[in-house]
Amino acid sequence: MKGRTIVLDHLGDAEAAALMVDGQLEDLLVDAEDLPRVGTIYRAVADRPVKGQGGMFLRTPDGAAFLRQVKGLAPGQQLLVQVSGHAEDGKAIPVTQKLLFKSRYAIVTPDAPGLNISRSVKDEAERDRLLEIAHDAMGEAPHGLILRSSCAEADADEIAEDIGAMLTLAATVLEDEGTGPETLAEGDGPHVMAWREWTAKAEVVTDTGGFETRGVLDAIGGLSQDRVGLSGGAFMYVEPTRALVAVDVNTGGDASLAAGIKANMACARLLPRALRLRGLGGQITLDLAPMPKKDRRPFETALRAAFKSDDVDTALVGWTPLGHYELQRKRVRIPLSEVIS
Template sequence: MAAGGQPFLILHSASPGERRTALLRGDMLEDFAVERPARPDGVGDLHLGRVGARVPALSGIFVTLAGEESGFLPDNQGGEGLSEGQAAVVRILRAAQGGKGPRLDRKVPRDVAAEGPPRRLRRGPPAVERLAASHPAAAIRTDDPETAATLRAAGLGDRVTLARRGTLFEDAVEAAIERLLGHEVPLEGGGRLLIHPTPALVAIDVDTGAATRDRGAQRRVNEAALREAARQIRLRQLAGPILIDLAGLAPAARAEFVPALKSAAGGDRLLRILGTTALGLIETVRTRVHPPLHEVLGLPPTPLSHGLAALRRALREAESRPGAALALRAHPAVLRATEALDGTLEEYRRWTARALALRPDPALLPGEEVIEDA
C-alpha cells in the first residue's frame, strides 16, 4: 500500500452514536479517530473553573470543572499565582485517565469571561476539524450534512463533498480499521506484531514466523515490524510507556535497530524513543492527549462497540431500502449498552424516519448481531 507523494484525503462518517474520521494518503490509512458525541473526551474544551487545593509536591493546583469534575493545572501551564477559590478559565490539554482528572492549561482566548459557577464554555474541535486544520490541502468527504454545513461555514466549502450515508469507507479502509481493533497485525513479507496494552504499559512483540531460521529474512522482518509498530502506535493513539520486543536477536544487537524506529516515527511529535533496556527491549514513551483507541472501543471490543457497529450496518441497510422497518437482534448486554448511550437510537430514528426494533437473543454472543426485517 505505497502512498508516497499522493495527496491526503479526510473521510468523516456519522452513524448513530458515533463519528469515525480517517486520514488517507493514497490507499494508506494515516490517522483514525472514533468519537462518541454523548461521551466526548473533552480535549480542547474551555471551562470556567474554580481553583481548589494547591499541591506543592506536584507543582500545581486542582481546579473544579463543570459537574464537580476535578482537573489538574500545573504551575508551568498557568497555575502559578492562582489562589484557592479564584475563578479561572482553563482548557483541557489531555483527557482524563484511569480515575485521574484531565490535565489543564490556561492557553485560552483573552476575551473569555471568568465569572459565575464552574461550567463548560466551549467544546474543543472534533477530529475532522483538527485534521482539516493540520492538512490544509486535503479534500474532505463527509456523509453528515451537519458536519458539511459546519465546515463550509468555517470557510472550507471548496474542500468539502457531501456523500450518501454509509458509502465513504471502502472495504480496504474498513479492513485497516478492523486490524486496529485486535492484538495481531500481519506484516508484509511474513511475521506479525502482537500488541498488548496493560494498565502500566503497552507491550509490542515481534513474531518473525517462518523467517526465524534465516538471519537475513529475520532482520528484514524486524525492520518491517518497527515501521509498522510506529504506524500502529500513532493510529491506535497509544500512550505512556511502550516496550518493543524484537525477535531472534541478542540484547546487545538490538540497539542498532533504534535509528530505524526513530526514522519510522519521525512525524509523531508525541513519541520519544529512549533506547534499549538491559533486556534489549526498545523503550519508548508517548504523551497522552486523546484516549487510546482501545479505551474507546475496548480490546476486544465492548458490547457497546458491537452495538454501534451493528447500527452502522442497519443504517446502510435502511439507506439501500428506503422505508424498510428493521430490527436488531443481539445479546441483551449489547442492546442494554446501545440503549444507554444517550441519543443513539434517536439519531437512527431521525435519519431513517423509522424506529429500530430491538430483539434480545441470549444465544447470540457479542459480535454476532443480526439485522433483520422488523
C-alpha cells in the same frame, strides 16, 4: 484505490473522520462521547494541591482536572486551563495553562510572543511573504503567532482570515470576567480536526455511509486484533494493559541471521501508524526480536524517523537493562477499543 481520501462520517453515534491513502487507512479520528475534547478551555477553580505528585486538582464543569503545577496557586483561585489529553478511566482530566488557539493555518500563543513560521517551509521568498501576512494580520496584538506548514502557497486572504479568527477567539477567552467553573471554548471535533490537520490535497467524502462504501469499516474491524503483520513474514502484537502498552516483535518463520534486525526495523516503520489508529498512548514498552547490540543504533534512527512525521508527541526514552525499548506517548486520543467495544 490510489490517492488520498478524507471520509467524514460517524461510528455509531460518534462523529468520526478517516484518512485513506492508496486504499489503506492511514489515520482515524473519533469523538469521545461524554468526555471533554482535547483543546477545550475552562475557567477552572483550584481545589487542592497534591504535592507528592507536583500538581493541583481543579474544579471544572466536566469534573476534576489535574494541573502539573503548585507554585503560585492557592485553593479557590480561578485560572484558565486547556484540556491537553484524554483522561484514563477514573482519573482527572489532564490540563495545561499554556493556551493554544489552533486552526488550519495559524496558532495564536498568548504566553509565547513572537512571529514564527514552520521550519518545513524552506523557500525564503515564501517565508518573507508569510511574514508580511503575519505582521499585517497581527497588528498590535500582544500574542505570539505560529504559521503552520499548510500556509505554504496558500491564499493570503485565507491565512489572514484564519489568523483573525484565532485572535478573536483568544480575545474572547482571555478577557473573560466570569466567576466559577465554566467552559469558555469547546475543542474541535473529528470533522474540524480533519480539515485542520489533513491539509494535503485529497478527495473529501461527506456522504452518509461513506465509512462502509470506502472500506473504512473493514479497516477498523482489522484494528480489533492485536496482531500486526510485518514484512518478510514477521509480526508484532500491540497489546494495551492498564499500566502500559506492550509491543512484542516476532520473526515468524525467518530463521536467517538477520531475521531479528529485519523484524525490528519493520516494527519501527509501522509502529507509529499502529499506535495512532488504535488511539494508544502513555508508556510503551517494546519487546524486540533478538538482535546484536551493534544494530541498536540503526533501529533507533529508523524509529526516530518514523515518529518524526507523526502528529502525536512521542518521546523515545531508551533501552532498559533487560534490553527492552521504552517510549512515552501523549494521550491525545481516546483508545479505539473504548469506542467500538
